Amino acid sequence: MEQSQNLSVQKPKAQNPRLRMLKTMLERLLQNKLAVFGGVVTFLLIFTAIFAPWLAPHDPTEQNYSAVLQAPSIEYWFGTDNLGRDIFSRVIYGAQVSLQAGLISVGIALIIGVPVGLISGYYRGFIDEYIIMRMTDAMLSIPALVLALALAAVLGAGLTNAMIAIGLVLTPNFVRLIRGEVLAHREKEYVEAGKASGISDFSIILKHILPNTIAPIMVQATLAIAAAIIVEASLSYLGLGTQPPNPSWGSMLATGQGYLDSAPWIALFPGALIFITVISINLFGDGIRDMLDPKMK
Amino acid sequence: MKNTSEEYQLQVRGLEVGFNNKKNFTQILNGVSFNVQKGETLCIVGESGCGKSLTSLSIMGLLPESGGIRSGEIRFEGQDLTNQSMKEMSKIRGNEISMIFQEPMTSLNPVHTVGKQIAEAVRIHRNVTKKEAYERVVEMFELVGIPSPRERVHNYPHEMSGGMRQRVMIAMALACNPKLLIADEPTTALDVTIQAQILDLLNELKADLDMSIVMITHDLGVVSEMGDQVLVMYAGEVIEYTDSRSLFDNPKHPYTQGLIESIPKLQGKTEELPVIKGSVPNPDEMPSGCRFSTRCAFAKQECFVQSPEEVGTEDHPVRCWMYSGEWQKMTPFEGGESNDNSSSEAVDRQPIRD
Structure with missing residues (x-):
């Protein structure tokens, strides 16, 4: 009995190491006020997107010709557009589109970029140097929006194709980032020590190098989500993304452009939301970078 | 030399290792040979850049991609490691041969x-x-x-x-209870009291687990603590190979003598520690003769031209003209033949042994 009590005194020290690490990281994140703000707004947006059908007071595609171009009121919080659709409801549903576009296109970029970057950086050689790297150079030399535009035009208009196009455009950034990290880590002594204890290349890449590159990948991914949201909005604005009547912040901006003098609220609210979303995700991403960097105390 | 090959845990013969850069091959290790008996510690001593670590990486099969073994063999329990496949090597690595690295950090x-x-x-x-x-x-x-x-x-x-x-x-x-442990400067990054603890620990474990150790170091203190046999390397060559007692009592090669001279002594008053001037020559600019000739205080003219063979007794081979029959007949060096700075500096040095 006495012994078990002694053990329990030492318990906090011997608790799950992963949990202990997580706790210090979370504490570090909470100290960063801007990151907390970014995180709260981001999660509010995610919440809004998920519960859009319950939160939206109107059907976002329902046209009401008796209430066209109405200014914000109690009935229509953010006003109505040229077809009498409730902007508040459309903005809420638009959050779904934007977050989907952000997450799925970055997911595509990660699924392609991480393995290519890992293998390219670890094995080096001709294919890495002359094919993969030159291909990323070529892709990075074209502005992201222009490339996405070209790809989306080839694939055909629509949200799915827009997401694929954005994902492909974001991929070279991840390949470069991960390759660079791998190049740095493959020379570390713990990799050599791992090889010296007989660990296979596959395990070294997956269990030793990949976990060490997670921090920069996560930071890059959050920033890429913000970029993807902008590109999706741009594509929708240009008519290559979400197709009408489905609401998307980008296409709402395009509609609002024609009514900037008479009904500025049509463009104002989706525009403000793009701004708030992107800045929140960026702030949150910065916070995550600081949280994962053990040198920041 | 005295034993048959089965008794050796590790036998390295005429190992030549180098790096491929662009088109030419820069050779670093030049015919390195040594044996490690079961339960014995071999210390490999030498200054930075003399090929100690490359020797250990060759044994482990962990040479960098640009590096390669050109010739020679590495026999571990009679089995040549130089022609093992990657898969077979990774079965041996960590299991039968293990390695400790310099930087625990x-x-x-x-x-x-x-x-x-x-x-x-x-x-x-x-x-x-x-x-x-x-x-x-x-x-x-x-x-x-x-x-x-x-x-x-x-x-x-x-x-x-x-x-x-x-x-x-x-x-x-x-x-995994390895039979051979390669320790590449395991105490260099640690402070002195911890160094002693780690060396004691290795000695204890060696006896308990009945393994052989190849200890790579530049610290002769570590050699005296650990070594049964000592291999002194200079610029990719083995220049002296003997047991640690004879090395300290009777160092033969001028380089070894210089190394031992440069250890601070406890007795007597030393104004200034003797040093070996200069540094290891660049692999691309190896002297054509003895590789140590440019820094050697005793070098004669022939030393700069012709590389010495391994001479001396079977238990204590040394690569130096001084111990060959021809030494007396060789022409003393006047300093005229080579204008190399390091060599003229080396001549300034007082002979360290009579």
């Missing part, structure tokens, strides 16, 4: 707990469950003297001190 992966890393190494070579592997880790931690091992296995590397991390590295290297 960077040799552990910062994102995993130390226990996890060692358990991983154990599970590669032994068919055990995760739990059994962890038990083995705890057992190893106890063996290498890590206090409260059951808690320490859950520590991350950054939560441990340098000495503790080197103990962890030793535990990792020994977890």
Whole structure:
């Protein structure tokens, strides 16, 4: 009995190491006020997107010709557009589109970029140097929006194709980032020590190098989500993304452009939301970078 | 030399290793040969850039991609390691031959707990469950003297001190009961009291586990503490090879003599420590004669032209003209033939032995 009590005194020290690490990281994140703000707004947006059908007071595609171009009121919080659709409801549903576009296109970029970057950086050689790297150079030399535009035009208009196009455009950034990290880590002594204890290349890449590159990948991914949201909005604005009547912040901006003098609220609210979303995700991403960097105390 | 090949744990013969850069091959190791008997410690001594670490990496089969073994053989229990496939080598690595690295700070992966890393190494070579592997880790931690091992296995590397991390590295290297341990300057990054502890630990473990050790060091203090046999390397060549007692009592090669002279003495008053001037020549600019000739205080004219053979007794071979029959007949060096700065500096040095 006495012994078990002694053990329990030492318990906090011997608790799950992963949990202990997580706790210090979370504490570090909470100290960063801007990151907390970014995180709260981001999660509010995610919440809004998920519960859009319950939160939206109107059907976002329902046209009401008796209430066209109405200014914000109690009935229509953010006003109505040229077809009498409730902007508040459309903005809420638009959050779904934007977050989907952000997450799925970055997911595509990660699924392609991480393995290519890992293998390219670890094995080096001709294919890495002359094919993969030159291909990323070529892709990075074209502005992201222009490339996405070209790809989306080839694939055909629509949200799915827009997401694929954005994902492909974001991929070279991840390949470069991960390759660079791998190049740095493959020379570390713990990799050599791992090889010296007989660990296979596959395990070294997956269990030793990949976990060490997670921090920069996560930071890059959050920033890429913000970029993807902008590109999706741009594509929708240009008519290559979400197709009408489905609401998307980008296409709402395009509609609002024609009514900037008479009904500025049509463009104002989706525009403000793009701004708030992107800045929140960026702030949150910065916070995550600081949280994962053990040198920041 | 006295023994038949089966008695050697490790036998290295005429090892030539170098690097391919663009088109030419820069040779670093030039015919390195040595033997390690079962349960014996061989120390490889030499200054930075003389090929000590390259020798150990060759044995492990861990040469960088641009490096390669041009000729020679490395026999581990009679089996030549130079022509093993990658797969066969990774079965040997960590299992029969293990290695400890110089930097305990960077040799552990910062994102995993130390226990996890060692358990991983154990599970590669032994068919055990995760739990059994962890038990083995705890057992190893106890063996290498890590206090409260059951808690320490859950520590991350950054939560441990340098000495503790080197103990962890030793535990990792020994977890699969290797027959040969290669220690590449295991105490260089540690402070002196910890150095002594780690060396004592290695000596104890060597006796307990009946393994052979190849100890790579530039510290003659470590040699006197650990070494049964000593191999002195200079610029990729073995220049002297004997047991550690005769090396300290009767160093033959001027380089070895210089190394021993430059250790601070406890008795007597020393104004200034003797030094060996200059540094190891660049592999691309090796002198055509004896590789040490440019820094040697005794060098004669022939030394700069022709490389000496291994001479001396079977128990104490040395690569120096001084011990060959021709030394008396050779022309003394006047300083006219070579305008090399380092060589004229070397001539200024007082002879260190009469």
